[in-house]
Amino acid sequence: xxxxxIRHVKKAFGKTEILTDIDMIVQKQTIxxxxxxxxxxxxxxxxxIAGIQNPTAGSIIVNQxxxxxxxxxxxxxxxxxxxxxxxxxxxxxxxDFFASLYGLKGKKKKERIHAVLEIVNLADHxxxxxxxxxxxxxxxxxxxAALLHEPEILILDEPTVGIDPVLRASIWRELRCLRQNxxxxxxxxHVMDEAEKCDQLAMMREGRLxxxxxxxxxxxxxxxxxxxxxxxxxxxxxx
Amino acid sequence: xxxxxxxxxxxxxxxxDKRTLAMMIAAPMLIxxxxxxxxxxxDLVPVIGINEGSAFEKSLSSQDAETxxxxxxxxxxxxxxxxxxxxxxxxLEDGRLEVMLEGSDPKANGAVLAAIQKAAAAEMPxxxxxxxxxxxxxxxxxxxxxxxGPFLIGFFIFFFVFLIAGVSFLxxxxxxxLERLLATPLKRWEIVAGYVLGFGIFTVLQSAIIxxxxxxxxxxxxxxxxxxxxxxxxxxxxxxxxxxxxxxAFAKNELQMIQFIPIVIVPQVFFSGLFSLETxxxxxxxxxxxxxxxxxxxxxxxxxxxxxxIADIASELLVLLAFSVLFMILNTFALKKHRKL
Numbered sequence: 001x002x003x004x005x006i007r008h009v010k011k012a013f014g015k016t017e018i019l020t021d022i023d024m025i026v027q028k029q030t031i032x033x034x035x036x037x038x039x040x041x042x043x044x045x046x047x048x049i050a051g052i053q054n055p056t057a058g059s060i061i062v063n064q065x066x067x068x069x070x071x072x073x074x075x076x077x078x079x080x081x082x083x084x085x086x087x088x089x090x091x092x093x094x095x096d097f098f099a100s101l102y103g104l105k106g107k108k109k110k111e112r113i114h115a116v117l118e119i120v121n122l123a124d125h126x127x128x129x130x131x132x133x134x135x136x137x138x139x140x141x142x143x144x145a146a147l148l149h150e151p152e153i154l155i156l157d158e159p160t161v162g163i164d165p166v167l168r169a170s171i172w173r174e175l176r177c178l179r180q181n182x183x184x185x186x187x188x189x190h191v192m193d194e195a196e197k198c199d200q201l202a203m204m205r206e207g208r209l210x211x212x213x214x215x216x217x218x219x220x221x222x223x224x225x226x227x228x229x230x231x232x233x234x235x236x237x238x239x
Numbered sequence: 240x241x242x243x244x245x246x247x248x249x250x251x252x253x254x255x256d257k258r259t260l261a262m263m264i265a266a267p268m269l270i271x272x273x274x275x276x277x278x279x280x281x282d283l284v285p286v287i288g289i290n291e292g293s294a295f296e297k298s299l300s301s302q303d304a305e306t307x308x309x310x311x312x313x314x315x316x317x318x319x320x321x322x323x324x325x326x327x328x329x330x331l332e333d334g335r336l337e338v339m340l341e342g343s344d345p346k347a348n349g350a351v352l353a354a355i356q357k358a359a360a361a362e363m364p365x366x367x368x369x370x371x372x373x374x375x376x377x378x379x380x381x382x383x384x385x386x387x388g389p390f391l392i393g394f395f396i397f398f399f400v401f402l403i404a405g406v407s408f409l410x411x412x413x414x415x416x417l418e419r420l421l422a423t424p425l426k427r428w429e430i431v432a433g434y435v436l437g438f439g440i441f442t443v444l445q446s447a448i449i450x451x452x453x454x455x456x457x458x459x460x461x462x463x464x465x466x467x468x469x470x471x472x473x474x475x476x477x478x479x480x481x482x483x484x485x486x487x488a489f490a491k492n493e494l495q496m497i498q499f500i501p502i503v504i505v506p507q508v509f510f511s512g513l514f515s516l517e518t519x520x521x522x523x524x525x526x527x528x529x530x531x532x533x534x535x536x537x538x539x540x541x542x543x544x545x546x547x548x549i550a551d552i553a554s555e556l557l558v559l560l561a562f563s564v565l566f567m568i569l570n571t572f573a574l575k576k577h578r579k580l
Contacts, residue, residue: 050422054579068580073424084419086248088255093248100244101423129255145419 001028002061003153003184004049009058011044018044019207022058026186026200031179033198034188035229040204042188043081046155049186050078062153074102077151081158081188083138087131091122091141094130095148102149116144119174121167135162143171147178154178154185160194172197192225201225205233241425245433246440253441263403264445267395268452274391275457278384285350288315288327298361299328304354315339326351376462376545385460389468389539390513392453396446396472397479397532398504404438405483405496412577413492421578428571434484435477435567442476454543462546468539471552474559475535481566482531488573511536534558 004026011019019041026032034042047053048060051068060067062076085094095113104112117123120140130138139162146154154175160168175185179199189195195215202212211218211232215225222228253260286305299306307324309315315327319339325347327339338355340348377385411417420430450469454461461468486503490496510516510527513536527533538555541547549556 047418051580052418052421052578068578070424070426070580073422076422078419078422080415080419080422082415084415086252086416087414088252089248093251097244097248098423100247101241101420101425103241 002026003028003030003063004032004186005059005061006045006049007059007061009045009048009055009060011041011048011053012056017207019055022209024202024209024212026184028184029179029182030199031175031185031187031197033195033201034186034204035190035192035195035201035225036188036204037190039206041207042204043157045204046078046157046186046188049153050076050155052078074149075152077146077149077154079142079146079154079156079159083142085130085138085141085145088129090127090129091117091133091144092126094141095145098145099148104149112148112150116147119147120144121170136164136167139163140167140171152183154183156185156187158188158190160189160191192229195225203229203232242429242433242436245425245430246437249434249437250440259403260441263399263441264448267392267399267445267449270395271388271391271449271453271457275384275388275459278387279382283346283350285325285347285354286323287351287354288318288324290329298358299354304351304358312339326355328355377460381460384457386544387513388453388457388459389543390511390536392449392468392472393475393532393535393539394508394511394513396442396449396476397507397535398500400438400442400445400476400479401483401504402496402500403483404434404480405487405490405499406493407438408434408484409487409490409493409496412487417577421574427574427578428567430574431481431484431567431570435480435563438480439477442480443473446472446476459543461543463542463548467542467547467549467552470549471535471538471542471556471559474556474563475531478531478535478559478562478566481563481570485566485570485573488570488576506530507532531559531562 002025006022006024009019009022010017022045034045036042044053048055049062049067051073054068062069062072065072086097089097092113095116096109099109099113114123117126120143122137122140122144125133125137130141133141139159143156143159146156160171163171175187179185187194187198195201198215200212201215201218203210203218211228218228218232219225220228222231282303284303284305286307287299288307288309289299291308291310307318309318309327312327312329315324316339318324319327319341322341322343325341325344329337331337336355336359338352340351342348372379411420417430421427447469450465450472453459454465454468482503486499487496490499506526507530510530511532516524516527534555538552538559541552541555545551
């Protein structure tokens with residue numbers, strides 16, 4: 001089953017073309033990595049999947065629904081690259097706000113807030129205002145906000161930047177657990193060793209998809225993903 | 240409901256940010272107080288120079304003027320040069336009065352001339368009885384602050400709400416939280432409505448406190464009842480709120496938001512009743528039609544000075560409402576820049 005289908009998507013801002021003919025499929029219940037340097041167009045692509053931006057040409061279909069769609073946005077969890085939190089408010093109040101936006105209320109809301117705080121290991125700091133949080137804590141709270149409504153599709157834009165290795169490992173454990181329960185996860189990253197943890201990878205460079213497959217497939221012939229990236233990136237330049 | 244979540248969040252943010260709350264309420268109160276001191280015109284007592292032994296002294300000093308005697312005009316000119324006297328009066332041989340004014344302060348000039356004319360009139364037997372004056376509105380003790388105060392109440396509420404609402408909405412964008420909101424199923428109009436309601440609660444509080452303060456503490460003239468004034472102030476605040484959030488879409492940062500003050504706020508001062516429109520060129524007068532403060536200022540004056548009620552200012556209130564709705568709709572469209580859906 002396809003969770004996300006991207007068909008000949010093009011995105012341009014004015015005359016600047018950001019994405020050129022992106023065509024890819026993300027299967028249900030996988031952790032799909034979008035790997036590429038900054039400026040490759042990863043964020044633009046995930047924003048279109050999340051429904052915030054519209055493609056200039058082509059179509060994006062999430063769970064058989066053409067994006068953008070309000071009905072589908074209710075089932076997507078999105079964690080932006082920058083921490084979009086209200087620094088005057090406490091972690092609890094931030095989560096309460098986002099939970100209400102997704103229509104959670106009463107006991108269910110309380111349960112979910114408690115659950116996501118446990119997942120990102122912030123339960124002890126829930127009452128502190130976000131302005132007193134460290135960068136890594138804010139990152140974790142952003143992730144918690146994206147998990148609140150138990151989304152079918154989870155889109156994480158550079159989720160583990162500034163998070164220490166121990167916690168990063170625990171977040172990856174949690175992502176695998178979510179996948180087990182049926183969630184499809186799309187992660188962008190520019191870190192190669194993180195990309196290796198994904199089930200499927202798409203390598204992007206300068207607005208183009210240069211290669212897709214499992215990390216093992218992509219590494220075929222090269223020792224590391226980095227080498228593979230250089231190989232595919234170089235090959236596309238020669239064309 | 241999603242709008243309710245937005246409103247609760249804005250209230251919580253305000254509760255944490257006491258300084259901004261104070262700016263919305265205490266700052267207009269402080270400026271109004273200062274204005275009331277500056278413009279409560281205690282009558283200027285002119286200092287007038289006269290010749291020694293002049294019979295004019297007696298009649299002049301009974302007219303609220305201080306007199307100083309000089310032996311020659313030369314001496315008087317020297318005193319005026321040092322600004323010790325505001326004017327100098329002598330009687331010419333043919334019986335006419337000659338007046339010399341220091342001249343740099345129009346208010347002092349007027350006071351000198353008024354005192355001299357009154358004194359001269361008192362010397363002569365009255366040819367005509369004084370007219371009996373009655374006033375339909377206002378009263379003869381009305382001070383400058385009573386006439387500009389109603390406008391100032393409207394203006395300062397407009398100014399501070401515009402700035403605070405504009406900057407808050409702008410922050411939502413620059414902090415990335417607007418994008419985060421747009422990744423939820425929140426509709427664009429719901430964001431605009433949430434902001435208007437959330438801030439609206441504070442503007443109700445603000446309008447009521449400031450109007451009460453101006454009337455009860457600053458003792459500004461009040462012919463009508465307080466409720467229509469508060470309603471007008473509130474409508475002005477909502478207009479400022481919707482205009483501020485709309486214009487914040489066209490500012491990249493806080494500084495650019497402040498740059499709207501000379502373009503959007505200051506011109507409204509000239510058209511909103513602080514200055515007499517009747518003396519302006521007709522095409523300039525027409526500009527006032529497009530400015531919310533024109534309607535707010537007119538309505539508050541109607542109530543405070545002319546004693547009008549809600550019915551007398553209904554058309555002004557409706558125009559302010561129309562402005563607010565228009566700005567909200569435009570803002571909903573402006574948000575399309577960030578999300579098409």
